[in-house]
Amino acid sequence: MKILYFASLKAKTGVGAEDVTLPASVATLADLAAWLKSRGDGFAEAFADLRTVRAAINQEHAEFDVPVKDGDEVAFFPPVTGG
Amino acid sequence: MKILYFASLKAKTGVGAEDVTLPASVATLADLAAWLKSRGDGFAEAFADLRTVRAAINQEHAEFDVPVKDGDEVAFFPPVTGG
Amino acid sequence: MAVRVQEADFDVGTEFNRFTQGRVDLGGVALFVGLVRGDGQSVSAMTLEHYPGMTERQLEAIEAEARKRWKLDDALIVHRAGRMLPGERIVLVMTGSAHRKDSLEACHFLIDWLKTKAPFWKFEEGPLGGKWVDAKETDDAAAKRWGE
């Protein structure tokens, strides 16, 4: 799975884009966020409060209860500020 | 007095601008229009229905009961159509 | 703040660049450009006649009114007179402000006024000859939006 991080989430995780292999425990976006959170301080900070995190699957906005699968492009970012 | 005619009023009177000496009978814009009306067919047509005529004195819109005097610049024109 | 009535065409890019040149206080600039519309059949040309002097004064007055109603940092009206063909530019309104709402609403207000109340008279040429256009009721409705 390809994961993208934007703006403050990129700053906190220190990662812009990465390819990961999903552990079997990850079924939804919420599961994915929980797993990412365990990967270190930056990730813990980035996903500390999911109310401030937005997500997209394959470039469409998605809520955290939506299932994810290998092959998806998932993105995490803060609420947009507009142009 | 300088009198200007615009648009359809210029077309009807055949006059764009003229200098006239006011007869003593002319006190208001309405008097002026009545006097102009007597000057020939084109003028009669132009001032036949004052509801379709607008006027300005010294470049300010004026109603027909407003007094006029020598030295004024008076203009007659149809309702504006905008730009 | 500026108002110009002219026979010559204007260039939108030149006007915009001059308007914004060296400024950092404008968050947004709203523009409206009115064009001569023609289906190639009914109207082949349009002529705008105006009352030089009175026109400029009225345009300056409406620009001042827009500045009273909205927070504008700058405004420009360029209006052409004379004969114009379909596709040609007639009028440009440009308003600049710190916040977009002011510039957008003021631009809308000004062009509604210009299209309905500005002292111009329209002569249209078509296949059957030319005629002076009568003032429209529907456009008065647009101006009423602004409480007139």
Added chain:
Amino acid sequence: MAVRVQEADFDVGTEFNRFTQGRVDLGGVALFVGLVRGDGQSVSAMTLEHYPGMTERQLEAIEAEARKRWKLDDALIVHRAGRMLPGERIVLVMTGSAHRKDSLEACHFLIDWLKTKAPFWKFEEGPLGGKWVDAKETDDAAAKRWGE
């Protein structure tokens, strides 16, 4: 109809001339240009980050929505990303229609959406360093005008 997201600056005159070139069906063209505002003190530069691909799709979707709500003959959105200084252009919205009301309202709708909902994230640099800007509540109110 077109949507572009680019790092490069755009030229308002060039875009306007290309938009109207050879057309006689447009009665009016409304434009809005968003600029980087700066008092020279608090914000010295702004960077817009975006999600390439997703951004264009969302901009195309909102343009389609505007076409559904208003009678537009054409529309254009050009949005810059990357680092910009005070006075620089950020975004251009241009809408063309037979009647001015459609183009003006559609332009207002599009820029309200772009300024509040478009998938961009703003990083501001000032004398104390840089920070990612939080989403604003007030701008959401502007979008609510349009029934969202």
